Amino acid sequence: MGKRGEEHQSEVLMILRGADRPLSAYDVLAELRPSNPRIAPPTVYRALAALSDRGLIHRLESLNAFIACHCDDHQHAVLSICDDCGSVEETEAPELLTNLESLAAKSGFKAARHVVEVHGVCSTCDDGKPVA
Amino acid sequence: MGKRGEEHQSEVLMILRGADRPLSAYDVLAELRPSNPRIAPPTVYRALAALSDRGLIHRLESLNAFIACHCDDHQHAVLSICDDCGSVEETEAPELLTNLESLAAKSGFKAARHVVEVHGVCSTCDDGKPVA
DNA sequence: CGTCATATGTTATAACATAACGTGTCGCCG
DNA sequence: CGGCGACACGTTATGTTATAACATATGACG
Numbered sequence: 176m177g178k179r180g181e182e183h184q185s186e187v188l189m190i191l192r193g194a195d196r197p198l199s200a201y202d203v204l205a206e207l208r209p210s211n212p213r214i215a216p217p218t219v220y221r222a223l224a225a226l227s228d229r230g231l232i233h234r235l236e237s238l239n240a241f242i243a244c245h246c247d248d249h250q251h252a253v254l255s256i257c258d259d260c261g262s263v264e265e266t267e268a269p270e271l272l273t274n275l276e277s278l279a280a281k282s283g284f285k286a287a288r289h290v291v292e293v294h295g296v297c298s299t300c301d302d303g304k305p306v307a
Numbered sequence: 308m309g310k311r312g313e314e315h316q317s318e319v320l321m322i323l324r325g326a327d328r329p330l331s332a333y334d335v336l337a338e339l340r341p342s343n344p345r346i347a348p349p350t351v352y353r354a355l356a357a358l359s360d361r362g363l364i365h366r367l368e369s370l371n372a373f374i375a376c377h378c379d380d381h382q383h384a385v386l387s388i389c390d391d392c393g394s395v396e397e398t399e400a401p402e403l404l405t406n407l408e409s410l411a412a413k414s415g416f417k418a419a420r421h422v423v424e425v426h427g428v429c430s431t432c433d434d435g436k437p438v439a
Numbered sequence: 440c441g442t443c444a445t446a447t448g449t450t451a452t453a454a455c456a457t458a459a460c461g462t463g464t465c466g467c468c469g
Numbered sequence: 470c471g472g473c474g475a476c477a478c479g480t481t482a483t484g485t486t487a488t489a490a491c492a493t494a495t496g497a498c499g
Contacts, residue, residue: 183447201485215449220487236369237422239455239486253407255416264414271406275385275425278400283430284387290369290424293407298415315478333454347480352456371455371486 183222186210188243191232196261197240235263236290250289257297264297318342319354320375323364328393329372367395368422382421389429396429 190206191198198206204219223241226232230249232241235256242263246252251269256262268291276286322338323330330338336351355373358364362381364373367388374395378384383401388394400423408418 199486213449216486217450217488218448221447236424253410255411255414255418257416258419264411264416266410266414268407268410271403271410274403274406275400275423278385278398278403279387279396279425279427282387282396282398283433284389284396284425284427285433286387286425286427287390288426290422290426291407292368292422293411293416293418294420294422295411295416295418301415301417331455345480348455349457349481350479353478 183207183211183214183218184225187219187222188226188231191226191241191243194242197235197238197242197256197263199240203241233265235292237292237294253291253293255293255295255297257300258294259296259300262297262299315339315343315346315350315354316357319351320358320363323358323373323375326374329367329370329374329388329395331372335373365397367424369424369426385423385425387425387427387429389432390426391428391432394429394431 186207187203190203194202200216200219200223203223204214204216207214207219223232223234227234227241231244233244233249233252233254234241235254238256242265244252244265246265246267248267248269251267251272253266253268253271255264255266272289272291275289275291279286318339319335322335326334332348332351332355335355336346336348339346339351355364355366359366359373363376365376365381365384365386366373367386370388374397376384376397378397378399380399380401383399383404385398385400385403387396387398404421404423407421407423411418
């Protein structure tokens with residue numbers, strides 16, 4: 176089997192980069208199937224976990240879905256999720272996340288990982304309905 | 308059937324208040340079963356959704372689980388989740404969340420709901436292993 | 440060349456969540 | 470008072486997300 180794992184990772188990354196919205200693990204699986212008919216969920220999840228560890232994708236915890244990362248600073252990204260069109264914006268906010276850590280640290284909590292997601296309506300969708 | 312729904316809500320709230328760790332919807336279901344043998348998942352999810360709307364419980368998106376809320380300010384809570392013992396601390400951080408909103412607003416995004424969760428190790432667990 | 444450690448593939452199932460439909464309750468209007 | 474319409478709740482069934490457990494392939498090393 177050798178390096179099939181890494182090949183899956185790059186294939187998954189391509190798929191996510193080509194998507195204009197978050198994809199679930201099973202969405203990715205479905206896109207993988209044509210070229211890899213016998214692929215199974217654990218393979219996809221392993222590839223997603225590895226890519227996430229390497230800082231190449233974000234997992235959207237509140238959506239159970241994934242997007243390719245476009246940040247310089249993967250660890251300090253804030254994700255703005257449009258509940259209307261499903262698009263996601265990445266914003267880098269190192270200061271805010273530092274504040275968050277120090278806040279937690281006040282009670283002796285050692286932060287290792289952050290989940291910062293904002294749900295709302297993106298500017299494009301908001302323009303479509305300025306009044307209501 | 309009348310008010311059975313609200314009765315379920317208060318029973319669910321009691322269960323969550325009595326728990327010292329986050330409970331999944333199915334954990335709650337299991338605790339409801341003895342007194343309500345025929346209860347089904349949608350009933351539990353409806354009760355949880357209603358309690359969440361009312362600001363009485365938090366949903367932990369990164370855990371797919373729920374805790375009772377002890378905050379004054381439910382909307383502006385930050386949740387610190389110990390990956391070691393599973394305990395969760397609620398911290399109120401209205402300023403931080405205001406900053407978060409204005410950050411998102413810079414690109415025209417209208418925030419409606421936040422998910423701010425920090426994973427790490429709580430002070431109690433950290434004391435247990437000061438070196439490693 | 441054997442065997443051990445590790446990564447990957449595969450099967451099966453566990454855990455989480457909701458769609459869709461049936462049924463009871465209540466208010467409203469005749 | 471009785472029927473009927475709206476809505477909430479219960480129930481069945483199923484869809485979606487995730488991982489445990491085991492099988493198999495690969496490569497390192499003696």
